[in-house]
Amino acid sequence: MTTESFEGRTALVTGSTSGIGRAVARTLAERGAFVIVSGRDHLRGKEAVEEILGGGGRATYLPADLSTVAGVRELAAASRTVTGAVDVLVNNAGIFSFGPTSASTETDIDLMYAVNVRAPYLLVQDLVPGMVEAGSGAVVNVLTGAAFRGTAQAGLYGSGKAALKLLTQAWAAEFGPAGVRVNAVSPGPIRTEGTGFGAGLEAVADALPARRLGEAAEVAAAVAFLASGEASYVHGAVLPVDGGAVAAA
Numbered sequence: 001m002t003t004e005s006f007e008g009r010t011a012l013v014t015g016s017t018s019g020i021g022r023a024v025a026r027t028l029a030e031r032g033a034f035v036i037v038s039g040r041d042h043l044r045g046k047e048a049v050e051e052i053l054g055g056g057g058r059a060t061y062l063p064a065d066l067s068t069v070a071g072v073r074e075l076a077a078a079s080r081t082v083t084g085a086v087d088v089l090v091n092n093a094g095i096f097s098f099g100p101t102s103a104s105t106e107t108d109i110d111l112m113y114a115v116n117v118r119a120p121y122l123l124v125q126d127l128v129p130g131m132v133e134a135g136s137g138a139v140v141n142v143l144t145g146a147a148f149r150g151t152a153q154a155g156l157y158g159s160g161k162a163a164l165k166l167l168t169q170a171w172a173a174e175f176g177p178a179g180v181r182v183n184a185v186s187p188g189p190i191r192t193e194g195t196g197f198g199a200g201l202e203a204v205a206d207a208l209p210a211r212r213l214g215e216a217a218e219v220a221a222a223v224a225f226l227a228s229g230e231a232s233y234v235h236g237a238v239l240p241v242d243g244g245a246v247a248a249a
């Protein structure tokens with residue numbers, strides 16, 4: 001299978017020190033992009049970059065704490081200086097915690113929305129104008145099935161991702177005419193550092209048409225497709241990469 005090259009393009013992948021984001025960074029680098037790896041964990045960030053360099057790709061690490069406005073603004077500013085432009089933005093960094101509504105503290109609520117909603121918003125605000133000026137660019141947001149249906153104990157997480165889903169569509173409408181496409185993927189159960197090793201994920205996977213967990217690389221391939229020119233007429237779409245969860249719901 002031939003896949004479009006990202007040669008000459010720079011991609012910022014948030015939350016690429018781990019899990020799905022790290023796989024996205026690896027995939028885009030394998031296809032020729034210069035990748036900006038980001039997260040808070042310097043050690044894992046360095047490892048992710050070394051893995052890409054070892055495979056013949058190009059990457060650098062920019063640390064960022066996306067829970068603060070200053071952290072996001074600094075990441076956007078630093079990203080623009082790496083190669084002079086950011087052509088692809090993957091809003092992957094996310095936190096997920098589940099529990100009864102009565103147990104969420106004000107800090108939990110603020111943190112969830114800061115990382116999962118405000119950070120993507122500010123990054124689009126700071127980086128998409130450069131894409132608009134260039135007349136091309138792509139943003140891919142990472143959602144979840146809990147954004148589309150009411151799930152007990154997942155109201156806080158799901159509502160933030162539902163906001164990001166609406167933003168995907170609003171930004172597609174706002175920036176599409178300027179040549180910038182905005183789309184999203186919605187992963188199903190994927191084993192990552194963040195989801196841990198509990199049996200709960202397998203139980204979810206066993207009920208899916210695919211009857212298995214997904215791989216981070218399978219989500220990465222979908223992100224790469226949406227960011228590429230192969231998806232040139234795809235605007236504001238949500239691509240489920242969920243083993244059929246959406247079909248069987």
Ligand SMILES: NC(=O)c1ccc[n+]([C@@H]2O[C@H](COP(=O)([O-])OP(=O)(O)OC[C@H]3O[C@@H](n4cnc5c(N)ncnc54)[C@H](OP(=O)(O)O)[C@@H]3O)[C@@H](O)[C@H]2O)c1
Nearest residue numbers: 015017018019020039040041065066093094189190192194
């Ligand atoms: N895995 C799944 O089953 C699944 C399913 C549906 C949707 N998703 C979504 O997929 C995305 C990635 O999930 P994952 O499973 O790969 O999670 P993960 O392994 O926990 O990775 C999360 C990434 O986000 C970064 N991050 C977290 N808080 C941050 C902060 N305050 N500032 C900067 N970076 C931060 C982490 O980097 P540092 O630790 O270095 O800061 C890490 O690189 C999330 O948006 C999640 O909601 C995952």
